Amino acid sequence: MKKRIFSMLLASAMVFGLVACGSNTDTATTGDAATGGDTTEQTTAAADGSVLNIYCWNEEFKSRVTDHYPGYEATGDNEGKIGDVTVKWNITPNENNAYQNNLDENLLKQADAAANDKIDLFLVEADYALKYVDTDYTMPVADLGITEDELANQYKYTQDVMTDSNGVLKGLSWQGCPGTFIYNREAAKEVLGSDDPADVQAAVSDWNKFADTASKMQAAGYKMTATANDSYRVFSNNVSGQWVQDGKVVVDDNIKNWVEMSKKMVDAGQTGTQDLWGDDWNKGFYPDGKVFSYFGPAWLINFCMAADQEGSIANQGGWGACEGPQGFFWGGTWICAAAGTDNADLVADIMRQLTTNEDVMLDIVKKDSDFVNNKPAMEKCAEDDSYAFDVFGGQNPIAMYCAGAEKIDLSNQGAYDQGCNEEFQKAMKNYFDGNATYDEAIEQFNKAIVEKYPELTTE
Amino acid sequence: MEKNNNKAVIKYNRWGYIFLIPFVVTYVIFQLIPLCSTIYNSFFENYRSGLTQIGPNFVGLENYKALLGGGELLGYLKNTLIMWVLGFVPQIFFSLLLGAWFSDPALRLKCQRFFKTVIYLPNLIMASAFAMLFFTLFSDTGPVNDILIGLGIIHQPYQFMIHVGSVRGLVAFMNFIMWFGNTTILLLAGMLGIDSSLYEAAEVDGASATQIFYRITLPLLKPILLYVMVTSLIGGLQMFDVPQILTNGNGDPMRSAMTMIMYLNKHLYSKNYGMGGALSVLLFFVTGVLSIIIFKTMNQPEKEAK
Numbered sequence: 001m002k003k004r005i006f007s008m009l010l011a012s013a014m015v016f017g018l019v020a021c022g023s024n025t026d027t028a029t030t031g032d033a034a035t036g037g038d039t040t041e042q043t044t045a046a047a048d049g050s051v052l053n054i055y056c057w058n059e060e061f062k063s064r065v066t067d068h069y070p071g072y073e074a075t076g077d078n079e080g081k082i083g084d085v086t087v088k089w090n091i092t093p094n095e096n097n098a099y100q101n102n103l104d105e106n107l108l109k110q111a112d113a114a115a116n117d118k119i120d121l122f123l124v125e126a127d128y129a130l131k132y133v134d135t136d137y138t139m140p141v142a143d144l145g146i147t148e149d150e151l152a153n154q155y156k157y158t159q160d161v162m163t164d165s166n167g168v169l170k171g172l173s174w175q176g177c178p179g180t181f182i183y184n185r186e187a188a189k190e191v192l193g194s195d196d197p198a199d200v201q202a203a204v205s206d207w208n209k210f211a212d213t214a215s216k217m218q219a220a221g222y223k224m225t226a227t228a229n230d231s232y233r234v235f236s237n238n239v240s241g242q243w244v245q246d247g248k249v250v251v252d253d254n255i256k257n258w259v260e261m262s263k264k265m266v267d268a269g270q271t272g273t274q275d276l277w278g279d280d281w282n283k284g285f286y287p288d289g290k291v292f293s294y295f296g297p298a299w300l301i302n303f304c305m306a307a308d309q310e311g312s313i314a315n316q317g318g319w320g321a322c323e324g325p326q327g328f329f330w331g332g333t334w335i336c337a338a339a340g341t342d343n344a345d346l347v348a349d350i351m352r353q354l355t356t357n358e359d360v361m362l363d364i365v366k367k368d369s370d371f372v373n374n375k376p377a378m379e380k381c382a383e384d385d386s387y388a389f390d391v392f393g394g395q396n397p398i399a400m401y402c403a404g405a406e407k408i409d410l411s412n413q414g415a416y417d418q419g420c421n422e423e424f425q426k427a428m429k430n431y432f433d434g435n436a437t438y439d440e441a442i443e444q445f446n447k448a449i450v451e452k453y454p455e456l457t458t459e
Numbered sequence: 460m461e462k463n464n465n466k467a468v469i470k471y472n473r474w475g476y477i478f479l480i481p482f483v484v485t486y487v488i489f490q491l492i493p494l495c496s497t498i499y500n501s502f503f504e505n506y507r508s509g510l511t512q513i514g515p516n517f518v519g520l521e522n523y524k525a526l527l528g529g530g531e532l533l534g535y536l537k538n539t540l541i542m543w544v545l546g547f548v549p550q551i552f553f554s555l556l557l558g559a560w561f562s563d564p565a566l567r568l569k570c571q572r573f574f575k576t577v578i579y580l581p582n583l584i585m586a587s588a589f590a591m592l593f594f595t596l597f598s599d600t601g602p603v604n605d606i607l608i609g610l611g612i613i614h615q616p617y618q619f620m621i622h623v624g625s626v627r628g629l630v631a632f633m634n635f636i637m638w639f640g641n642t643t644i645l646l647l648a649g650m651l652g653i654d655s656s657l658y659e660a661a662e663v664d665g666a667s668a669t670q671i672f673y674r675i676t677l678p679l680l681k682p683i684l685l686y687v688m689v690t691s692l693i694g695g696l697q698m699f700d701v702p703q704i705l706t707n708g709n710g711d712p713m714r715s716a717m718t719m720i721m722y723l724n725k726h727l728y729s730k731n732y733g734m735g736g737a738l739s740v741l742l743f744f745v746t747g748v749l750s751i752i753i754f755k756t757m758n759q760p761e762k763e764a765k
Contacts, residue, residue: 096708097728104510131509272599273621275707280599415509426709433621435712444713447531451725454506454734455513 049115049342052087055106055122057099060303061333062089064174067367068360069353085346100128107137110340120341121350123333124171126410127418129161132336134415138170139337144348146172150356154373157408162334170336174354174361176373177297177332178404179233180397181324182305184222184284184313187292188320191220197395201322204293207261210325213292214270222292224270226284228262228432229425230295236421237328242412243420249449249458251424251442259428259438266432273432285312297330298401302369307391317393323400329408371401378402416453423448501736506729514733522737531714532722532738536745538627538710539718542702543695545631550639551687557639558646559672564655575647579640589637590704593629594620620706623715630702630716634695642687649683650676685757689750696746699724719745 056062065072065087066080072087074080080087092102106119113119124132132138141151151159151169155176162171181204185195192203192213203213214224225231235258243249265271274280284291285306294300301307301321307314335355337347353360361372365381369389372378381387382399389397427445430436436444446458501522505515526532557578560566568574581589596603597619604616619625653676661671677684699720702710708724710717719742726734 104507107510135510137510274599278598279595279601283600426711429621430711430713433618433712435621435623440713447529448725451731452728453508454729454731455508 049118049120050085051116052082052085052120052343052346053090053116053118054087055090055092055099055103055119056333057092057094057123059091060299061123061335062091064354064364064368065350068363069350070360082346085343100131107338110137110338115342118340118342119338120343121347122336122338124336125334125418126161126177126329126332126413127421128415129171129334130164130413130415133162133164133170137339139339139341139344141169141172141337141351144337144344144351146348146351146356150352153358153375153377154355155375155405155408157329157405157410158332158334158373160410161332161413162336171334172351172355173332173334173373174364174370175299175332176371176378176401176405176408177299177329178371178401178408179295179297179300179324179328179330180321180400180404181293182296182301183293183320183322184291185318185320185393186287186313187217187220187222187290191216191222191292195320197320197322200320201324204322204325207257207325211261211264214265215268217292218268218270222290223272223284224265224292226281226289226291226294227272227274227276228266228428229276230271230293231262232258232421232425233330234258234295234324234326234328237330237408238326239412242414244414244416244456247456249416249420249446249456251445251459255424259431262428263432263438273429275429282306285309285314287311287313287318295324295328295330297332298369298371298397299331301389301391305391314391317390319392320395321392321397321400323404327404327407329404365398371398371405375402375405378405416456419452420449423452497736497739499736500732501740503733503736505733506731508729518733522733523741526734526737526741532719532741534714535717535719535722538715539696539698542627542630542634542698542716542718543692545627546634546638547691547695550635550642550691553635553639554642554646554687557643558650559676561643561647562650575640575644578643581636582638582641584637586633586637586700587704589633590701593633594705597625597629621712623712626702626706626712626716630698630705633701633705634698637701638691638694642691645687646680646683649680653679681757685754688753688757692749692753693746696742696749 054061066074069082072080072082075086078089078091080089090102092099103119103122106113107122110118122132142148151172154172158173158176159169162173163169181200183195183200183204188195188200192200194200202209204210210224217224235254236252239252239254241250241252243252262271266273272280283289284294294305296304301314301319305314305319306312309315313319335347335351337344337351341347354364355361355373358374358377361374362377362381364370364372365378365387369391378398379402382396382402385396387396387398388394424445427441427448430444431438431441449456449458500515502517502519503515504513504518504521506513560568561571561575595601598604599616599618599620603619604613607613608616617625619629657675657679658671661675666674697720698718702716702718703721703724706716708721710721719738723735723738723742726738
């Protein structure tokens with residue numbers, strides 16, 4: 001009898017466990033379906049919650065808040081405190097879209113989440129900003145109580161990116177990302193005879209001179225750029241139209257110019273075809289990598305190029321910067337308030353401190369060599385040698401950034417940019433490597449785009 | 460008395476059914492319902508564009524038409540099968556060889572347990588970790604190229620990741636390394652199950668080792684071989700993690716290493732459950748047909764022998 005009862009118990013426990021699992025998944029899916037529509041009612045933020053949930057993809061913003069937000073106190077690896085509010089960092093890497101997948105799932109569940117689990121603040125990049133800006137999931141900056149006057153000092157382009165189709169501003173950034181041509185001073189001295197920014201600029205002032213310099217560099221054993229993708233942004237920022245026009249993907253002529261130039265350079269051995277961010281790309285951060293130049297904004301040099309690694313070129317201040325063949329911008333991080341946040345005041349204050357408070361922003365420039373989103377302040381810094389970058393061997397590139405930031409034009413930015421840029425580079429790699437003709441590579445790009453965005457058509 | 464007995468038997472049998480419930484419930488929830496909903500989903504247009512959900516709208520067989528119309532699917536099936544065969548042939552060869560050696564009492568191999576453990580070890584590593592390791596080893600500036608250059612075999616780094624042959628070869632090699640231990644253990648179990656008196660009789664009759672292997676071991680091993688073939692085929696058709704990680708999800712060069720499931724995964728970027736469902740259903744049929752073919756061809760000679 002005892003045995004029977006025992007086995008009965010066991011069996012029922014197993015069945016019960018299964019049923020419990022099943023019902024769990026059920027509620028999750030219905031939660032998904034229920035959201036989507038109206039979130040306006042929650043935008044009038046409730047009383048301050050005790051947990052601030054921040055979604056981002058790397059440590060950059062976390063270190064900005066830790067170092068520069070007054071009153072922030074780190075209490076753990078991914079936890080901190082501002083006053084009585086616990087700050088929870090939810091960091092998901094960008095790789096393979098993981099950050100956006102995670103963010104999307106949680107935004108769609110936002111309406112049903114408990115107050116302390118709701119996303120309060122999340123970050124986006126220019127490439128996919130419109131995906132979030134043009135929805136009700138982001139809260140208008142004006143609703144947070146931040147007025148236009150407070151934002152008057154910011155670069156206009158940083159606000160254009162985050163303005164939705166109705167003209168409502170949805171997010172703010174502390175940084176501007178005009179790009180420069182970052183060159184290896186050692187190589188410039190050896191090959192061009194001078195590492196002075198003006199002389200180097202003269203050698204790369206347009207794409208023809210750029211190609212000439214590339215040949216010289218090759219003769220001296222240097223690669224012009226680490227990979228073909230390095231120069232991609234310079235071309236893709238200077239296009240004449242959006243990637244997607246009337247639901248159709250269009251390859252701009254300037255992008256075709258990039259393909260043509262890159263193919264020549266790859267065939268000549270002046271650059272490689274590896275992916276950005278990989279080991280083969282990183283090699284150029286060190287003298288042994290023998291890479292002459294990278295294209296990038298301030299964050300690339302201060303955050304990505306191994307400046308804190310002993311022996312890297314950046315560590316020794318061995319880079320220089322000049323304008324390069326064409327102006328461009330790359331990336332940048334914007335702060336968005338999630339609709340339904342229970343910490344609206346705190347989110348507003350973080351935005352104010354980091355993106356409008358001149359003292360905090362100058363501190364960021366000093367400490368992190370970032371280019372901040374404050375026009376008058378940056379123009380002052382441009383003339384002040386104490387703001388020179390160590391990584392540039394004491395050169396102050398801020399004047400260059402100021403000029404670049406004024407010129408950034410985002411009218412050709414679209415919601416599909418991220419997917420199109422990524423897939424185009426991937427597909428062209430096959431052409432550069434000699435595994436496909438240009439037409440075959442384009443065909444593969446078209447295939448990949450339709451897989452990613454089934455609603456689009458291709459040429 | 461009889462009636463009572465019958466009742467008791469029925470009452471007792473009831474326990475059998477009660478104990479079956481967990482498995483049936485598991486099967487229904489985690490296999491049958493998803494299977495049916497996959498087929499159901501395949502008839503709908505259902506994806507997400509950014510944060511906007513599109514569909515589900517009933518579109519009939521449109522998803523299937525789109526998949527089959529492009530002709531790419533056949534290419535991905537071909538890639539999958541090529542990489543599977545490239546890995547499976549050495550796998551079955553070495554497994555049979557090792558199995559025969561381990562089970563041969565005449566050889567009296569020492570440290571059998573040790574070797575059995577060692578050959579099984581690669582299977583314990585996560586496939587993705589294994590692929591990451593290979594990606595690093597065979598990168599343009601990785602250790603393999605360093606060694607080859609150091610030995611003077613090549614002068615320029617060989618770019619393993621941009622050549623069709625080397626990418627497919629690496630995938631097949633990894634699958635071989637990961638699975639030959641498992642297959643060896645299975646085949647060995649089958650070989651040890653063969654009556655040893657048959658071997659002794661063959662030896663007395665003067666059969667050579669080769670003859671014994673082909674005339675006794677292989678025919679009697681057929682059920683196990685069939686099992687190994689079919690499970691390996693199904694596993695092979697679902698090949699995903701190794702090529703996905705090795706090629707960073709692209710299956711490049713020119714998608715020559717893209718498998719069916721990697722293609723399925725591409726549709727999940729936009730949460731395209733319609734296309735994903737249709738692709739899964741097609742894969743289901745392909746797997747079924749190929750399994751039946753293997754089943755039939757493997758079973759045929761036996762009937763003839765009778």
